Amino acid sequence: IAGITQAPTSQILAAGRRMTLRCTQDMRHNAMYWYRQDLGLGLRLIHYSNTAGTTGKGEVPDGYSVSRANTDDFPLTLASAVPSQTSVYFCASSDSRGGNEQFFGPGTRLTVL
Amino acid sequence: GQNIDQPTEMTATEGAIVQINCTYQTSGFNGLFWYQQHAGEAPTFLSYNVLDGLEEKGRFSSFLSRSKGYSYLLLKELQMKDSASYLCAVMDSNYQLIWGAGTKLIIKP
Numbered sequence: 001i002a003g004i005t006q007a008p009t010s011q012i013l014a015a016g017r018r019m020t021l022r023c024t025q026d027m028r029h030n031a032m033y034w035y036r037q038d039l040g041l042g043l044r045l046i047h048y049s050n051t052a053g054t055t056g057k058g059e060v061p062d063g064y065s066v067s068r069a070n071t072d073d074f075p076l077t078l079a080s081a082v083p084s085q086t087s088v089y090f091c092a093s094s095d096s097r098g099g100n101e102q103f104f105g106p107g108t109r110l111t112v113l
Numbered sequence: 114g115q116n117i118d119q120p121t122e123m124t125a126t127e128g129a130i131v132q133i134n135c136t137y138q139t140s141g142f143n144g145l146f147w148y149q150q151h152a153g154e155a156p157t158f159l160s161y162n163v164l165d166g167l168e169e170k171g172r173f174s175s176f177l178s179r180s181k182g183y184s185y186l187l188l189k190e191l192q193m194k195d196s197a198s199y200l201c202a203v204m205d206s207n208y209q210l211i212w213g214a215g216t217k218l219i220i221k222p
Contacts, residue, residue, distance in 0.1 A: 042117060042200070042212030043156070058209065090155060098143055098208035104155035 002026065004105035006091050012111045013081050021076040021108050023091030031097045032074040033058075034066060036087040037107075043090065049074055050097050081112045115139045117213035119201050124219045125191055133186045133199050133216045141206025147175050147186045148200040150215065156200055159186070188218075196220045 004025045013019050025032065030051045035043040045058030049068040063085060065077045074093075078085055089108045094100040116138045125131040137145070144163040148156035162168055162177035162184060174187040186199055198215040205211055 040214055042214045043202075043210075044212070045209060048209075098204065101146070101158040101161065102210070104157070106155050 004091055004093055004103055006089075006105040006108050008108060009106070010109040010111075012113065013078075015082055015112055016080050019078045019081055019110070021078075021089055021091075021110070023074045023076070023105055024072050025074075025091075025093045025103075025105075026072065027093060027095075027103065028071060029093035029095050029103070030071070031094045031100075032068065033092045033094075033102065034064070034074070034076045035090045035092065036060065036085075037090060038087050046076065046089075048097075081110075083112045086110060086112045115203075115205060115211045117201055117203060117211055119199075119213040119216045121214070122217045122219065124221060125188075127191055127193060127220055127222050129191050130187065130189050131191060131218065133188075133201075133218065135184045135186070135201035135213060137182050137184070137201070137203045137211075137213075139203045139205045139211055142179060143204040143206065143208060145175075145177055145184050146202045146204070146210065147173075147184075148202065150198045150200055152197070159199075191220050193220050193222070 007022045033048045034046040047066040049055045052071045091105040092102040094102045119135045147159040150156040160175035167176045172189045200215045201213040202210045
């Protein structure tokens, strides 16, 4: 693989269910990010990781959790999905946290009913 | 609060020039980014400005004035494939990107 991959591409989920969105990069980037994109709004940061083993909260972290066990993988978990979490989710990575271009995965379109 | 403003939608003609403006108010400033996003796809990087002035890259140029909290993206010799949303984002003092809602650019033949 080259770049960032996300899985699944799309998912329809019943409210209350648990869901993990997967993200893998092969660029050996230190920093990784999860964003959600909603119509009419800018991308909003959910969680980030500056390096393997560390994570931080972004602008809209409630209802989401992340882990960073290694450099390549950065899964996002919705413990108990709610309809307001219906969105397009993008994973991104950059060489370091500041001043570097972020590379985006293809996105996961999630619908919570 | 932090705010990024850009027009919601613009229309231009193939072969012409278009300027997309972005104004920002953020907690600190560590650079301004422009990204292109085609419908249903991921954002892709276009440009980065951290100092005042114009950065040129082929048909695309980006300008920054930090004192005015203002940037623009200039697209020359427009092509149909330039139809996309253009996202302005500012890196704040915490090195977090604050994103505008994007400008949808429609190119007409």
